[in-house]
Amino acid sequence: MIIERVEAIILDFPFQYGANSTDFIGPAPWRHLSTLLVRVETSAGVTGWGEAFSYACAEAVKAALEHMVAPSVIGRDAADIAGIARHCQQSLHLFGRYGITLFAISGLEIALWDIAGKVAGQPLHKLLGGASRERIPAYASLLRYGDPEWVAEHCKSAQDAGYAAVKLHETTEPAVRAARETLGDGVPLMIDVNCPWRPQEALAMARAFKAYEPTWLEEPVFPPEDHVGLARVRHQSGVSIAAGENHCTSFQFRDMFAAGAVDYAQPSVTKVGGIGELMKVAILAEAAAVSLMPHSPYFGPGWLATLHLMAAIPGSGYIERFYGTVEASTSGPWIAPQNGALAVPTGAGLGHDPEPELLREYQRRT
Template sequence: MPDTQSSLKIVSVEGFATSFPVRQGVTLGIGRAVKRDALIVKVITEGGLVGWGESHHGRCPGAIAQLINTTLRQLVTGMEAHDVVGVWARIYARQLASHGMGTACALAMSGIDQALWDIRGKAVGWPLYKLLGGSRRPVPAYAGGISLGFQPPAALVDEVAALRAQGYRAVKLRFGDSVARDVERLEAIRRAFGAELKIMVDANTGYRLDDVRRVMPALVAMDVAWLEEPFPPQDYRDYRHAAALGGVPLAAGENHYTRFEFNRLIREESVQVLQPDLSKTGGITEGLRIAAMASGEKLAIHPHTSASGLNMAASIHLLSAIENPGYFEADVARENLFRDQLTTRPDRLDADGNVMPGEAPGLGIEVDEDFLRAHPVIEGPAYV
């Protein structure tokens, strides 16, 4: 048994890139899914405590794992696991701020940061939400993840019906096909389930400004909660013009990294729904900073979900601790071995469509290391 009172000095950092092929790939605005990737991070302390985290793969899991297993490992080994601010600052100064790999570094350091928070919770015997100053409270969930793609309307209605039967009271539909087909699917879902179902839509950066101009009246008429990522994250001008069209709030953030990019996103006031991913934006430490910035403008945080139970648990714990929580994005993909086999699941839904943070120390998630060995990374694009 590890001695939780012994040194929390970091002695090992390792990133594991893993993949599995998808048999029935969902088609989204970014293409048809042919595989799923994940990147799991393991940190061990001198006292024997083990922390787990998840870095987003950035569609290049081997490269992100290599960054963790070389440069970042050398930077943080020997530091104290409790010093999440110090570890973050060291990686920022030595790698992210200048002459580094930019976004790739933000992805890589996110998993390390999660693992350190997992260790902190295990060291004191507290679940993460309690360590963050929160309480065990219900968190509303919507059905998202890699699901609800470009099916014919009737098939999409059947899929949403199954999700409603599970208890979901909100769903996210995929846009970015064509405006006409996107609206056809949206109208079919609204007709089938009425006003009680909350609907969000996500264009996966597949729209142009004219598409938003054309689709906005239908979004208003169908009472859509938000239009997510109509454009790539760097297209600030298009976001500004699209926001001026009014009617439905714009959502973004899963492809914005660190508080510095969110500072601009908040300041420009084009995006009203903020969606940092704790496996992308710099981890839990940076997620707390972003949430605090957003609370100053009365903006809620709706985290984007990555692949495994580690990211999901981190998001649920964060939402249970901040004062401006939004929705938890549940991954309802038909095929997700990272959710169903690699890790235990933290996202069990109650009868009211909510999830709850776990009570086990840290993130409270177990990882099957045999799965990692049995599912090595598959090189190549995840979408075609």
């Protein structure tokens, strides 16, 4: 079963998150959520779908897939997933061990697992060793509103929708206070600040947030690979720290764990190197007594892969469900939580192919 074709397809879905546009992810207003699909065709007629991280870098990742990854994998045996992932990482290493290159490799690797599941007639989580859970509890990953009143309003709405846990993307004490007062004591509340501070500033903010009993403080330090700085914030504040969405490959996680930098590891399947790489991170995390809380604020095959991974990895915690509304997604009913939890797909492979009409309607044409 030979890989015959690799195609990258960008879809743009209208997206709302209950606030004015901000510079949350880059200079452009955030009105559309992109999904970068990777479609892999094989000589056996089986087609697999993957997702590479995209947001504001979709065009660059698409180019990496088409001009770097595809030429190095066409003609190879699609069943040799680990071998292909290794080959891509090694042959492309001089173009970056982090970021665009690894995002592209991740998308391809996910598609190969989808193919393997379809060939075996088994859902991905069975291929990964089982299904310890049929439903995965989710936390509502709120976006950035800035205004404490809006923060409170969205916390209430998430709670009313059945979520048992909420994560903020806020950086100020008034916003965090509003969230805690709205949610009530004992409700898991996480604070994701996306790398704004130097370690000393981060330590001061962690101490300020501590009164609101966050389950974790996420990425308080810039740059994200400053494991020493993170460890200092963690140890001196006594606040639990989460990080990892900006890490690629198990080696960066190994170093982060060795530094004692985190309580929660957040590999992102569309960034870290794919499903096999995330499984390696899970093994390292368990051995380091770190909890796994994957990063998954997307709605394509990467989301489905995360559900399967969390079903297969005992002890993995909440899935991150972006608390915005997309007009459509390629994951069918599998993005809709019920009572704050998501069902794990049961079909072969990832369990849901993108519908052709979605590709026609939402494909970016440049």
